[in-house]
Amino acid sequence: RQRKAAMARVSTPVAVVDAPSLTINEYFGNVSSDDYRLSACVAEVRDACEEAPQCPSFDEYVLVLEGKVELLIDGSQEPLLVAAGHGVYLPRGTRVKWRWPAPCKYIPICLPAFTPTNCGREDEPGNNHAKTSEAMRRLRELHAFAKYPRLFHVAQRPLWEAAKAKNTVYFPPTYSQDGSFTHATADPAKLINVLNHFYKDLA
Template structure:
């Protein structure tokens, strides 16, 4: 049939000063091809810093959208104008007056395609609801950033797990973080682009590693801009521990190098019950019941002296 109704307006965000009604997309029409919504924002409202893994067009119907950028001049988009946000752009939208606009995302919006830098409970609540609406953290293996990435099915937002002690040490030293098994594994850092698999991965590899753990989030774009390559290949062992036989068909992102802390846009606390990992705050609650991870996230970092050995 050439013409058909594909969906209904669905409210996906209903927060103080901000509402979003999706007209088409993963929630409203069950389609991952494109998403279209109507956003209403009250004067003085703003969103967190965002980094998108898709193209977005913002058509302002009423009011004004002010877009702050890193190292560039602010862009003001008045009523009647449309602005394009390219994949990988880090920006912060704010609304000095009551504003209504229509965002069009290609491919469709999903939480794993939109890196949010929430700084308050309101933002975290919005992010949590969006993940719930999209299911299992909103992660689908075809998350993309650019047309070439879309063809290869490469997730833009990547995650890596390690001990808080190791991560804090890397930040304090001002150097890149490296996993303890970096040399043994072939000089790369394990990562995953599917957050719903993180807990299973942690419980497979890291139950015997004591301490407080964190999960860091970063993007392929940030790595690429820093000259760090991501190699997508089959799941590989962490140190001398083999991957699950159920993971052998997965394509996994391996970071060829360490992770500079300045490239990480979010650090998520991980919760444990004894040795067992049970959840990751702000990433994927309940992920322990999800399918096995396709890409092992790493073990704790070791010291520079140990890495030279």
């Protein structure tokens, strides 16, 4: 049976990391192209820095375009040096610490696609790593939004229809007593639990 050809698609990069020492633009992956199979990025290091150790659950292929990176594998103090014009393969389950002695530009390709969860990063609050705590917080937000781009809430039909008829904003009956807050969830699998917890007495 003849296999149907996949359609060509242009992907616009998303700046998934924008920290003082490190910028990462994702061209393919969970955030930029909604693809969990593979992520491909262009990373630029602006000055000497290092990353927290990590033990990813993905295979990673790295192409170094400019500068060099030092990789400390499995706690070794003797770095594996990867210079411009070379690449390195890091199989999943490899504990590695990245270190850059100077500016560097490289392309990381991860299979399956990178997420803040599957990278196995040994982070700590207030770190001084290339990916700062603030950069990691934003990275997690980007991935959460890519996974759950909408909020879900259930309205009582008569109240909803009345709001539509009057062309006014809908508010749940408990909006004021809840502190001007509407309870909702981005994960549809949790919607019933949210409704039972906050609105069961209104059913």
